[in-house]
Amino acid sequence: MLKGDNTASLLSMRGITKEFAGVKALRGVDLDVVAGEVHCVLGQNGAGKSTLIKILAGAHQPSGGEIFWQGEQREIPNPVAAIDMGVATMYQELDVVDGLTIAENIFLGHELATGGVLHRARAARTTRQLLERLGHGNLSPHREVGTLSAANKQIVSMARALSHDAKLIIMDEPSAVLDAEEVKNLFRVVNELTSQGIAIIYISHRLEEIRQIGDRITVIKDGASMASGLSVADTPTPELIRLMTGRNVEFVFPPRRELPADAPVVLDIDGLSLRGIFADVSFDVRAGEVVGLAGLVGSGRSEILETVYGARRASSGHVSVDGKRLRPGAVDRAVTSGIGLSPEERKSQGLILDEPIFKNVTLSNFARYARGPLLNERRERAVTREQIEALELRPADPDRPAGTLSGGNQQKIMLARWLVHGTRVLLLDEPTRGVDVGARAEIYALIRRLADAGTAIVVVSSEIPEVLGLADRVLVIGDGRVLHSTPATEIDEHGVLDLVMKGTAA
């Protein structure tokens, strides 16, 4: 089990505090890591995980507390010191350079050279060895990193850590950008690293993952460690959630309501196709119904939503709202007809991060509040305040830039935008990506309440249990086709995967 049982402490952080201009980001965090273990750090957004990582990586200086590295008290004044000490950090936004080759990336900043002349062959050889250590000997050191998948970029990042002879690798939500298969591969690599005595600090929202890969857990809440070094195997999930949120949250979905027999069809999709991506997709959604699209990454789920919305132009087929056909490839028409999309990448496709909450909420509507061409920001703020109250959006300040909010609250901005708009059809692409466990329940409840109020909802999620728990009806998507349509209560995760496998094999 605990691989590092008898090993001496590798890293020990004691009572770490950090203040930013009078605001306490960390109020006392203890963290002990031993060689060869996977130590998970769990906490909601804003709990202080990022600050903690940055202190370890030498990017921030702690305001108080002590750091011991292999038993010796140390300071980490800058990122170079962290690397020299043996701490490597894989940030979520991987710091690889797309235009350089794998080998060039790995030796960036510590090039193998004599008098400025690079030893390209030696770099390639070492790179190949490092990649082999990570079980990826098939990657060519000369491949340009920009052509790699997110998963393989992570491998490059890990290889670079190894090239620095790292003893501790910090992984900040590495699975966020990976699909199920890639996550499995990542875990294999992590296991290989730990078997070589390297310790991993693993940050993730996904409790299932922590169960699979973690040895011990440290839970952080509001800048303080609530529990340090809990054994993964002996700590039940509800206990973890209680520690993270300070309350008992059952990971349950809101109850479904029986759909009235005469609920009208709001969204009707007929033979929709997008060449090369998906073909002949037909389904309808009734008022008050939540339809979930389940399938693997790359099955065409998100593309179906985007095509319904008009963000991509269908090569054939029709989308109708309330019986009226939409023009293909025209987002503005879709919006005026009452369709709203909360896109997969909230930050790049949904929000204007530097703009205040209220401008984001009214982005589809500000013209409606305007008198002719004149903006009416007072009304926009008032409408936003109503939504802030109804959705319990925090911080409750319409003028706060959207980019400063947590993932869950950013998702609420997207919901508020369409609520204000009076949307009849809501398309939700990964509504809980980047949303922590506590806020997820809130988002689920909101989605269900919107449905109960008569909105037709389509949900896409790569987490199959989420689709099954949230939807009334599930469409299983594989290879760009609808493989199966069933009430959500009559299928389980296994059944979905079964269909997907069969469908793909056929």
Place this chain on the structure above:
Amino acid sequence: MSEQTPTTVSESAAPTQAAPPEKKSGNAMQRLLGGAAGRNLGLVIALALLIVVGAITAGDRFMNVENFLNIIRFASIIGVISIGMTFVITAGGIDLSVGSVMGLASVVASLSWVQAAADQTSWLLMVAVALAVGGAAGLVNGIVIAYGKVVPFMATLAMLVGARGLAELLSNKQTQIVSQQGFLEFFRGDFLGIAWLVWIFVIAAVIGWFLLGRTTFGRRTVAIGGNFEATRLAGIRVKRHLVALYVLVGVSAGIAAVMMLGRTTAGTSTHGTLYELDAIAAVVVGGTLLVGGRGTIVGTVLGVLIFSTLTNVFTQNNLSNSVQSVVKGVIIVVAVLLQQRFASRPGRSS
């Protein structure tokens, strides 16, 4: 659509995220200095310093009303272009063609048959022609950029080259003297003792300020610059708006052409050469982000005034253009460096 009422979900929601009372980040002073007012304050201080330098080095030759009006008159043509430029840059674009479009518009509006037609009707015909030429060039830019998906830098660079060539062809590289009496008389005149050039600049600045900050047009502009994809997915017709923006900056180049004709009483294909660079410099020094998403007309006006005051101080002291250019370059770099320091964007880092 507009009849739909906002929906609110009113039942009490699921467990609230424990939200501690939020502290406003930083104290009032920091907020002020970090905000738009603070950035403009910096520009005002820079301008004041320049004036002090002018007063010390050139004394009364510098410190008199006539000279100050001169500075503003000198700033007015670049100023009008810069106001148009502020819009495209705020939207994340750029227009390199303004200078040569201005040259082209000055040539077309002063063609002998246009002047003859103006003699028959009104001098305003020449104005209309210049504005139409500018608008048409902007329309082409906008369509190529929005619908042809050519990056603004390249599309407008092509227009820069093309419009200049067209102006040369039409004018046969000759300077076309403006002889239209109505036109000349208007620009010889003034209003309340202040030249029309200055008034046009002031009016353009007020309209620009209002348009960018107070109207739906301005909101769309900022939104597109802040996040093009999100704005598109929010249902805003971003392509149409982009075209409108390039037409706007084109028209501003047309206005500048009219002002140039009024000031020099001649149209030539070399009018406006390198004006695009002066305009971009003024806009960026003024605090508009080159990557888009934030724009300020007040800042642009101050930026233009800083450069024209600088020129005036140097001229009063008989310093060469070359020294001036070096100082200008330094100012641009310093301004952008300061911008990056103060405008650390809270939304992007955590």
